[in-house]
Amino acid sequence: MAPMPTGQRPPAPFTPLDFQLVLLRRMADHNPGLVEDARRALGASLADQREANKRWQAMLRSPRARSAASRYRSVLGEPESSAPRRIGDLECEARRWRLPLWPDLRFEVLVADRGVVWNEWLVRAPGAQGPELRTxxxxxxxxxxxxxxxxxxxxxxxxxxxxxxxxxxxxxxxxxxxxxxxxxxxxxxxxxxxxxxxxx
Known part of the structure; x- marks a missing residue:
């Protein structure tokens, strides 16, 4: 492997904190106030959020990009839980990670055959009390x-x-x-x- 040029640092790892900032970036269009409060709770600046989103987009578009399933594991670590799931005719594995910003939720990725990610979103954590939705x-x-x-x-x-x-x-x-x-x-x-x- 060729040595890194003098004075050039290796890129910092993309962390769970960075990933939470990516989630917030998408939510800022609808709820900028909530996003700003959440970003401050994470100890991150607006510049940090922009940089995290920029790096995430670069990861998605890189010609050497790993599969989505592998990418989540590399960023978030081993899932807190993993279980088979069947949705209609689709058999997949539901992998869930804990995110500090939303302790009552989990980030769930549904991984189908050959590591294809079918869905990725926040769900209620097992055992956590959800809201009463009546009106x-x-x-x-x-x-x-x-x-x-x-x-x-x-x-x-x-x-x-x-x-x-x-x-x-x-x-x-x-x-x-x-x-x-x-x-x-x-x-x-x-x-x-x-x-x-x-x-x-």
Whole structure:
């Protein structure tokens, strides 16, 4: 291996802290205030967040990029749990990691045959108490996940996300006075970001 030029440092490893900043970067479009508070809780600056996102995008686009499943393991370490999962005809493995920023959630990656990642998002941690979702007012940003909203307001209809890592649900929900509304719920990395009454 050729020696590194004098004065040039090897790139710093991409850490779980960096990965959390990447998640926050996608959420900043909808909830900049929550993102700023979370970033401060992590002890990171806006420049840190931009740099983390820049490095993550470079990792995704590199011609030598490893598979998505391998990338998550290299960044987040060994998963906290791993279990077989069947979704329709798809057999996969659900791998979950703990992220300090959301202690009641886990980052879940569904890995199908040959290491292909089928889905990647935040889910409620096993044993953690989820929110009671009964009315429109309960759907507050960052309070709940895609599957929690889909169960609470079934039947909810999946919607095409506006960008990668984003999801939508169309559902009917009563407000605090009992009046029902058609609602669009938008999620980033599986976490609720905002709702719009009246659908799209």
């Amino acid at each position: 429109l007012e309960d759907l507050t940003p960052w309070s709940c996940t895609v599957d929690e909203v889909a169960r609470a307001f079934a039947p909810a209809r999946p919607l095409q996300g506006s960008a990668p890592t984003r999801w939508g649900l169309a559902l009917a929900a009563p407000d605090a006075r009992g009046r029902r509304h058609e609602v669009t719920a938008e999620f980033t990395w599986g976490l609720l970001q905002r709702t719009a009454v009246g659908g799209r």
